[in-house]
Amino acid sequence: MTGSNPYQDPSLPVDERVDDLLGRMTLDEKLSQLGCVWVTELVSGDRFDPDVTAERLRHGIGQVTRIGASTGLRPAESAALMNDIQRVAVEGTRLGIPVVVHEESTGGYCGRDATVFPQGIGLASTWDPALVEEVAGVIRDQLRAVGARLTLAPVLDVAREPRWGRAEETYGEDPFLAGAMGTAYVRGMQTDDLAGGVIATGKHFLGYAVSDGGRNHGPVHLGPRELREVHAEPFAAAIRDAGLAAVMNSYSSVDGLPCASSHAILTGLLRDELGFEGVVVADYFSVVLLRNHHRTATGKGEAAVAALSAGLDVELPSLDCYGDPLRARVEAGAVPMEVVDTAVRRVLEGKVRLGLFERPYVDADAAGAVFQTPPQRALARRAAAASVVLLTNDGVLPLGPDLSSVAVIGPGADDQRLLQGDYHYPAHVEIVYESDEDAGGVFLPEAGGAFAPGPYFTPHTTPLAGIQAAAPPGCRVEHAPGCEVSGDDRSDIPAAVALAQEAEVAVVVVAGRSGLRPACTVGEFRDATSLDLTGVQAELVSAVAATGTPIVVVVLSGRVHTLAGVVDDAGAVLQVWPPGEEGGAAVADVLFGAVNPAGRLPVTLPRNVGQLPVHHGQRAGGDRSQFLGDYTDSPTAPLFAFGHGLSYTTFEYGELEVAASSTDAPVEVSVRVANTGDHDGDEVVQLYGRDEVASVARPDSLLLGFARVPIPAGEARTVTFTVHPSRLAFYDAAMRFVVEPGGLSLHAGASSADLRSSARVVLDGDVIEHRQREVVATQVTITAG
Secondary structure: OOOOOHHHOOOOOHHHHHHHHHHHOOHHHHHHHOOEEEHHHHEEOOEEOHHHHHHHOOOOOOEEEOOHHHOOOOHHHHHHHHHHHHHHHHHOOOOOOOOEEEEOOEOEOOOOOOOOOOOHHHHHHOOOHHHHHHHHHHHHHHHHHHOEEEEOOOEOOOOOOOOOHHHHHOOOOOHHHHHHHHHHHHHHHHOOOHHHOOEEEEEEEOOHHHOHHHOOOOOEOOOHHHHHHHHHHHHHHHHHHHOOOEEEEOOOEEOOEEHHHOHHHHHHHHHHHOOOOOEEEOOOOOOOHHHHOOOOOOOHHHHHHHHHHHOOOEOOOOOOOOOHHHHHHHHOOOOOHHHHHHHHHHHHHHHHHOOOOOOOOOOHHHHHHHOOOHHHHHHHHHHHHHHOEEEEEOOOOOOOOOOOEEEEEOOOOOOHHHHOOOOOOOOOOHHHHOOOHHHOOOOOOOOOHHHOOOOOOOOOOOHHHHHHHHOOOOOEEEEEOOOOOOOOOOOOHHHHHHHHHOOOEEEEEEEOOEOOOOOOOEOOOOOOOOOOOOOOHHHHHHHHHOOOOOEEEEEEOOOOOOOHHHHHHOOEEEEEOOOOOOHHHHHHHHHOOOOOOOOOOOOOEOOOHHHOOOOOOOEOOOOOEOOOEOOOOOOOOOOEOOOOOOOOOOEEEOOOEEEOOEOOOOEEEEEEEEEOOOOOEEEEEEEEEEEOOOOOOOEOOEEEEEEEEEEOOOOEEEEEEEEOHHHHOEEOOOOOEEEOOEEEEEEEEOOOOOEEEEEEEEEEOOOEEOOHHHOOOOEEEEEEO
């Protein structure tokens, strides 16, 4: 709202407006901007309570926690509630500072009626940044419609510990791929001007995905080189290439330093080295966890001082440690006012850049118009189909137009809940509407009446429904679940086997259940020691395979599973991460050939959990057991390599053409790829590099570039990668970020293990020093022929 004060004047520069506002604020008003309030604390029974809200927001508030992910409100009602809260802040407080409502959106806005896109790891499996940016654009439109202007996504953790339940929220194991996908998401979310966008939050800084034993919140042991080159790189990419405006800390400690209170991590690395200028928000309860979990603070006040001094600006999900405990410490002189002002300045800059002072309200009546539109559902289907990875195929796929009968079997065949990841609605809000005495009751504050969340699904297409719709006329489609996702009940397996015996082909959909509750098999809080299929699902697959009927297995799960037995039993195996509301239609599109599969693995699939860690970026000597190579009981090679995925057509690679000279010049690599099969298809062309000799041990395989390239049957495309020398830089023995002269091996291919064309170049010149904050992204051009 415009006014007579300089901070209310949109014609003034952002810093002048913030300076003016900051100079007017009391300590209470400043600290309130560094906190948050649960939306459910602002309602009484089944109605918004303006009196309670006026009292809670008497000094203003920085953020409001999750209207969508805490209630059952539909878009129009959610937007109206946001307006009600905003009105109290803007019109009922001394300075009228607007609030920011934050939400979740790893695979779609986590709110009722929102489009349910594939989970993060599924988006990564598309290897298509343009598609991810398009998906993020829809999520942005839906968030803006309900008045949410900050989202707690994307997840930029590098997932090299598949026992960790949250790996499904990430973009996989490779820092280059995660950085490219994360950058695309941020661009789609924030746009070129935050006034028309939503602040994206990169999380979790830093190293959260490689905790001891895959245990959530567990300690992390990383050296400074690995921390920067691998785990910081996706954040660095999103900062330098998309202007990432918010970062969330990790729950973990790194080498004994809790990230929430580490100045070295949140300021020294994030701000000074990577150039981040936005706001750092706390992962929920992580400030008080300095006392309760890490035991590095004796009380809330000490925890608050440590976190704020480290560079953690905003406490989420509520004003706890940053309220009275921090006030007492500030008044006692334990925290300089400049430290408080620095954090408040970052919060206010974000609100000014969002345009909230001029446009604090939204059109609630119009909110529903951008939810569940036909184009959005079409995009959800396209994204889900693009994410499907064909792991194996002996020729059973695609299913033909003369198919007479199909048995659709398995617990994932007709359960819409299993299409959702742990941060999809309503899977996520089970922690509110489903209490569990063994888990200590509900996890989050509740509200009643229309505010209460529930199992409110958008229309979801299960694999059974998708197959029924896609099957040729006259094809008989029969269904039997066979077993549950968990448990040892085998009583329904004989019925499933009987169906398979009578069918021309059997499609077995095994599954995981993503979520946060004890019954879930994967997701936040749901870590595992085994990567086998849960329950008796593997037995179901074997029993169906024993009938002799051709079998296709669809692995519908957010968990990285060891699938050796399944691969042996099946004619074809598809990896489908939680695909969202159109997942079943997408699976059918691939099964029947309407879509030629081109998803590629963003993670390595191990043979056995005992191989961990296993990924394509292992440092020199890490890919084998010396001297004989293999384990005593297993090959060291994974079951499926990073980047793997099959097609219904074939692609032929030409020779690499490389132009390279020195350490201060770009490396240009071109390869011609021809579609030599009978089907149009996409090929994900992947460029890998390897330092032959370096001053420190370097990874055997570095992803330097990739492109998902549509190529019609009988045609060819030439893909050219321009790799800036900064892309080859690494931290040397003195922790300088350098490019060294010497030999460089380059490989192009269909996966990290399927390298079709190679070349070697020698880079002459001096050792050149760079900064990680200035690495130049690889450029890709595609031409016909």
